[in-house]
C-alpha cells in the first residue's frame with residue numbers, strides 16, 4: 454500500500470512555505486495481487502480439507518511476498534518513496550526504507566528533514582521577541598521528533614516556568630502580588646496567584662490538572678510515556694500565553 458497506491462494529501466511544503474496538495478504516485482506492479490488467498494469449495498468443509506487449503510494459502514502468501522519484494526525493493530532491499538508538491542516548482546521529497554533480513558521495514562532516511570515540515574512555530578516567530586524562547590521551543594520540537602520525550606518536555610517546562618516568572622515580574626512592578634506567597638508556592642499555586650490578579654489568561658486556571666501534576670514532578674520521576682502524553686497540552690499552553698502576550702503588546706503599541 455505504502456509503495457503501490459497513489460495518494461494525495463494536504464500538507465505543508467517546507468520549500469513553498471505553505472500548505473498544498475502533495476502527491477505520492479506509487480509504483481506500478483506487474484501483477485495484480487488482489488484475489489483472496491484462502492478459499493474452500495465445498496459447503497461441508499472437512500477439517501482435513503481446511504488444513505490443505507490453509508497450507509496452500511500459506512505457501513501462496515510466501516510466494517506473493519517474494520514477488521512483491523522483487524518488484525518494490527531494489528537489489529539491496531531498499532525502497533525509495535518519492536512525493537511531490539503540486540506547485541509549479543514540483544518540489545520533491547524522499548523517504549528511504551530498508552527491508553531487513555528478517556523482513557522488518559525500517560526507515561533509514563528522508564529529505565528534507567522532518568523538522569522542516571513542522572510549521573507550527575512559523576506564525577509565532579513573527580510575534581515572539583524573545584529569541585531564547587524560540588530557540589528552546591525549536592529544541593523541544595527537535596527532541597520530540599527524535600522520540601526523546603523527557604528532554605523535549607524539560608525544555609517546555611523551562612519555557613513555561615520562565616513565562617510564569619516574567620508575569621510575576623510584571624505583577625511585582627505593579628505591586629499586585631504577594632511576593633513571599635508567590636516564591637513559596639508550588640507551580641500550580643503560582644499560576645493560581647497570577648490568575649487571581651489577572652496576569653495569566655483564564656484558560657491556564659482551567660487547564661488540565663494532569664499538566665499541573667506532571668509540572669510538579671521531579672526530573673527523575675518523569676517517564677518517557679508521560680512526557681509524550683502531555684507534550685502537546687503543555688506546548689499549547691505555552692503558545693497561548695505567548696499569543697496573549699503578543700496581543701497585549703499590539704494593544705500597547
Ligand SMILES: [Zn+2]
Pocket residue numbers: 466467468469470538539540542543544
Ligand atoms: Zn513546494
